[in-house]
Structure formats: C-alpha cells, structure tokens
Amino acid sequence: MERNWAGNIAYQAREIARPRTVEALRSLVSERDRVRALGSRHSFSEVADGPGTLVSLDELPAEITVSGNQVTVPAATRYGVLAEFLQSQGLALPNMASLPHISVIGAVATATHGSGDANGCLSTSVAGLELVTASGGLRRVWRGDPEFAGSVVALGALGIVTTVTLDVRPSFEVRQQVYVDVPWETAVAELDTVFASGYSVSVFTDWSGPAQVWVKSLDEVSLPFTPADGPVHMLAGESVAAVTEQGGAPGPWLDRLPHFRLGHKPSAGAELQSEYLLPRESAVDALARLRSMGSRITPLLQITELRTVAADSLWLSPAGGRDVLGVHFTWKLDVPGVTALLPDIEAALLPLGARPHWGKLFHTRDVAALYPRWTDFAELRDHHDPKGKFTNEFLDRF
Incomplete structure (x- = not known):
C-alpha cells in the first residue's frame, strides 16, 4: 500500500496512474469517476488522497521554459530542481519553503510558504495555470482573470494541473x-x-x-x-x-x-x-x-x-x-x-x-467560517466539477 513521506497516511486509491503525455492524462481524467493528483507526498493530511485513481505527474514531459520574467514548469517539478535550473539562467524565485524536495503544484495548491515580512506564500508567485478539467478538457487561467484568485490555492478540487507559470527575478545572494x-x-x-x-x-x-x-x-x-x-x-x-x-x-x-x-x-x-x-x-x-x-x-x-x-x-x-x-x-x-x-x-x-495549513494535521472541521470567500470557492468548484470527480473525503469533510 502506498504511503506518504512520513508514513502516517496510507493512500486508499484503487490505482496509481502515471501518464506520460498530457493527452493520456486528459483521456484518463475523462474516463474515471474519481481522480486526484499525487505530488511529492509531503502532505501530512489526507488532502491528496482519493477513493478512485491517484495520478502521478512525474512522467509527463519535464521541459522548463523561460519567457522574460516568468518561467513555465511541469506541475510535478521539485522546487530544488527548478531552483538549480533558474540559477543556471541567472534567475531566481523570490522565496522558497524550508524543503526544496516538494513539488511546485503541491506547494501552490496548499499555500505552502517560506518566510519573510514582505514575502507572500509560494502561491503568490503564480502567474498562470493550465489544468485538465473534469471533462478532460484543458483550462488556462491567468492573473487578472475573475477566477484566478480562487484557482491557485484550490486543494486539487478544480482539476489536475499540468503546468504552472511563476514570476521570477534576477539571481541574488x-x-x-x-x-x-x-x-x-x-x-x-x-x-x-x-x-x-x-x-x-x-x-x-x-x-x-x-x-x-x-x-x-x-x-x-x-x-x-x-x-x-x-x-x-x-x-x-x-x-x-x-x-x-x-x-x-x-x-x-x-x-x-x-x-x-x-x-x-x-x-x-x-x-x-x-x-x-x-x-x-x-x-x-x-x-x-x-x-x-x-x-x-x-x-x-x-x-x-x-x-x-x-x-x-x-x-x-x-x-x-x-x-x-x-x-x-x-x-x-x-x-x-x-x-x-x-x-x-x-x-x-x-x-x-x-x-x-491545508497540508498539515489539524482537528477542526469548521474551516468555512475562517475564509470570507469560502462560498465563492464552493460555487467555483460546483461550476467546474459538478459531479465531484476531484473530491475526496478530506474535501467532503468541509
């Protein structure tokens, strides 16, 4: 049985799929009743688990591309790997978490963070996302779009993210x-x-x-x-x-x-x-x-x-x-x-x-009252996933 990094979560999914192309991922999502993305397994909560198919994105094409002050990376890319690539290009991320071992999309989806009075969580560097929708289509959302602020920290509830575009800056010491x-x-x-x-x-x-x-x-x-x-x-x-x-x-x-x-x-x-x-x-x-x-x-x-x-x-x-x-x-x-x-x-x-923190252990189930835009997010999820293809027990709890 597959477990998370710490060993406290035994994943309940019936299968773990490893598509090698975005087209194969789209077909898989359209065919399955329940699908969740599996990142680097560093979450201590059940946020990544699911009752149907877990999808590892590690075998999707791994090309990283830079355009101006932005970089587009495959969602499963580890931050440490991305950091080494950016440094080779004379570029940098504005902030990093304590662990460089975690995946970009896992950190983004759960609002994982580094530190600094002037530094936002890692999700604030996101300029755009591409994700596979419940029907197997591709959806792209960019900063400035009406749904953007609800689509970045989304707990995997809106689809399977394939690529993330991040803001970067010149390298610094x-x-x-x-x-x-x-x-x-x-x-x-x-x-x-x-x-x-x-x-x-x-x-x-x-x-x-x-x-x-x-x-x-x-x-x-x-x-x-x-x-x-x-x-x-x-x-x-x-x-x-x-x-x-x-x-x-x-x-x-x-x-x-x-x-x-x-x-x-x-x-x-x-x-x-x-x-x-x-x-x-x-x-x-x-x-x-x-x-x-x-x-x-x-x-x-x-x-x-x-x-x-x-x-x-x-x-x-x-x-x-x-x-x-x-x-x-x-x-x-x-x-x-x-x-x-x-x-x-x-x-x-x-x-x-x-x-x-969404990826850590906590007890309370009364989280809706903590977020002023909770109802807006629920409506966004219902719109993009009306049949609950991307839900799991963790999300249903709330």
Missing part, C-alpha cells in the same frame, strides 16, 4: 546567520524587530527553553544575540550536513533560503507536522497561550518554527487578507498523542483567528 540560546522572553519582546531583521527569518523553540533565530539576509546583519560557532541543525542529534550554508557568508539564494539541502534528508523523517497561521496582531497572545501549554507540548515535540508571511488575495490561502505569523509544529511520530493534543491547541489559537 543571501547570507544565513544562526543565533543560539536566545532567551525566550527576549525573543517575544523583540518579535517584530527579529522578524524585520532579514529577508527571511525563522525562530525555533521547544516551548520550554531558549530559542534559536535563523536570519537569511541580503546584507550583513548583526543581532544582539550569540552567533552559533559552527553549523547548526534545528533538531538535536541530526546531521548538520543536511542544512544549508550558515555562518553569514554570502552565497546563491537557492543555497540559503531553504533550510535543507536537496540531496539530503529533509527534517527528521519520522515525524508529523501541524501549522497554524495567525494575524500578526495576535502573535504575542498566541505565543503566551502556547508557552503555558509547554509541559504538554514539549514531550510530543521535535521543534516548533515561527515564521512570518505577507498577506495575499487568494481565496483559500491562510494568509488571505492579513499578514500572518506561522506557528509550525514538527511532532514526534506519535499519532495518538498528537491527535489528542490538537483540539486543545486549536482551542487556544482558533479564537485568535488562526487558520490551519
């Missing part, structure tokens, strides 16, 4: 400096200053001890904290060979913006993940509530990462309409323990406006 043993009280008191100190900033905590601060900056930065005296992995005991270049030396964006190197194991491997994105004005209150739960969180936790994401206008983006703080939990692989704790974490965070 980044420095990465890690600070250790940062007192928690200081990190919270200076939270806005810390997050404003670099192009992309992460704060790591276990909710019981001091914090680590990872600053990825365009210029040299010096915070009043203790710099690490060598490479640091945010998880104790993990190999520092897996993390990207630190120490403040400038280098190519693709070797600094992600936390992990493409050729190495990302994170710890045996883990679960949850994430909640809160309005920035709720950040300090949220952190205080979670810190008070530290005795319950820490035993189940590997590490928590705090990041900021800029507001966007995408209907189902957790950053839609507001700048957010992302509170990301990398859990030990303890399904019963994490499942039991999530309702209490959500009881603390949801009243503050938190929205869960």
Whole structure:
C-alpha cells in the first residue's frame, strides 16, 4: 500500500496512474469517476488522497521554459530542481519553503510558504495555470482573470494541473546567520524587530527553553544575540550536513533560503507536522497561550518554527487578507498523542483567528467560517466539477 513521506497516511486509491503525455492524462481524467493528483507526498493530511485513481505527474514531459520574467514548469517539478535550473539562467524565485524536495503544484495548491515580512506564500508567485478539467478538457487561467484568485490555492478540487507559470527575478545572494540560546522572553519582546531583521527569518523553540533565530539576509546583519560557532541543525542529534550554508557568508539564494539541502534528508523523517497561521496582531497572545501549554507540548515535540508571511488575495490561502505569523509544529511520530493534543491547541489559537495549513494535521472541521470567500470557492468548484470527480473525503469533510 502506498504511503506518504512520513508514513502516517496510507493512500486508499484503487490505482496509481502515471501518464506520460498530457493527452493520456486528459483521456484518463475523462474516463474515471474519481481522480486526484499525487505530488511529492509531503502532505501530512489526507488532502491528496482519493477513493478512485491517484495520478502521478512525474512522467509527463519535464521541459522548463523561460519567457522574460516568468518561467513555465511541469506541475510535478521539485522546487530544488527548478531552483538549480533558474540559477543556471541567472534567475531566481523570490522565496522558497524550508524543503526544496516538494513539488511546485503541491506547494501552490496548499499555500505552502517560506518566510519573510514582505514575502507572500509560494502561491503568490503564480502567474498562470493550465489544468485538465473534469471533462478532460484543458483550462488556462491567468492573473487578472475573475477566477484566478480562487484557482491557485484550490486543494486539487478544480482539476489536475499540468503546468504552472511563476514570476521570477534576477539571481541574488543571501547570507544565513544562526543565533543560539536566545532567551525566550527576549525573543517575544523583540518579535517584530527579529522578524524585520532579514529577508527571511525563522525562530525555533521547544516551548520550554531558549530559542534559536535563523536570519537569511541580503546584507550583513548583526543581532544582539550569540552567533552559533559552527553549523547548526534545528533538531538535536541530526546531521548538520543536511542544512544549508550558515555562518553569514554570502552565497546563491537557492543555497540559503531553504533550510535543507536537496540531496539530503529533509527534517527528521519520522515525524508529523501541524501549522497554524495567525494575524500578526495576535502573535504575542498566541505565543503566551502556547508557552503555558509547554509541559504538554514539549514531550510530543521535535521543534516548533515561527515564521512570518505577507498577506495575499487568494481565496483559500491562510494568509488571505492579513499578514500572518506561522506557528509550525514538527511532532514526534506519535499519532495518538498528537491527535489528542490538537483540539486543545486549536482551542487556544482558533479564537485568535488562526487558520490551519491545508497540508498539515489539524482537528477542526469548521474551516468555512475562517475564509470570507469560502462560498465563492464552493460555487467555483460546483461550476467546474459538478459531479465531484476531484473530491475526496478530506474535501467532503468541509
């Protein structure tokens, strides 16, 4: 039985198809009653599963093309592969997630993100999509179209995306400096200053001890904290060979913006993940509530990462309409323990406006109230998929 990367999801699909051409994909979609796209399997929720056919896009043509300040990529392309191609062309993505191992469309469809006060989630770089519709036709949607903002972060509910067109920029250099043993009280008191100190900033905590601060900056930065005296992995005991270049030396964006190197194991491997994105004005209150739960969180936790994401206008983006703080939990692989704790974490965070990450574990089913354009998206889905060809148990739950 096929499983996701973490092993906590066993896919229930009857078959996994691997079409080699877009024409074969169109025929397959038109013939099947239920179809879902399968990405790099890095989702911890059941968002990618389905009761019928799962479609892997890995064997579709892999050509990447550049036109001006945009690049068109096959949907299954891994971000690390795309980054290396763009660097060879003197180009760059404006932002990257912690893992370069994830597929472009999987990240886009779930509003996965990197970090930075001025950086939107990865979906905000999308300029256009091409997707196979429920009838097997091809639909193209571009920025500026009336349906665009509802079609980017779409959870696979509108069709099987074949290509994604992304905005790119000239290549640039980044420095990465890690600070250790940062007192928690200081990190919270200076939270806005810390997050404003670099192009992309992460704060790591276990909710019981001091914090680590990872600053990825365009210029040299010096915070009043203790710099690490060598490479640091945010998880104790993990190999520092897996993390990207630190120490403040400038280098190519693709070797600094992600936390992990493409050729190495990302994170710890045996883990679960949850994430909640809160309005920035709720950040300090949220952190205080979670810190008070530290005795319950820490035993189940590997590490928590705090990041900021800029507001966007995408209907189902957790950053839609507001700048957010992302509170990301990398859990030990303890399904019963994490499942039991999530309702209490959500009881603390949801009243503050938190929205869960679509690709991570969460408990609440009442997500409609969290999104002002929820009804609009439901109508868009009904229009493009009236018979529910692209639905699954995860979507039906909401």
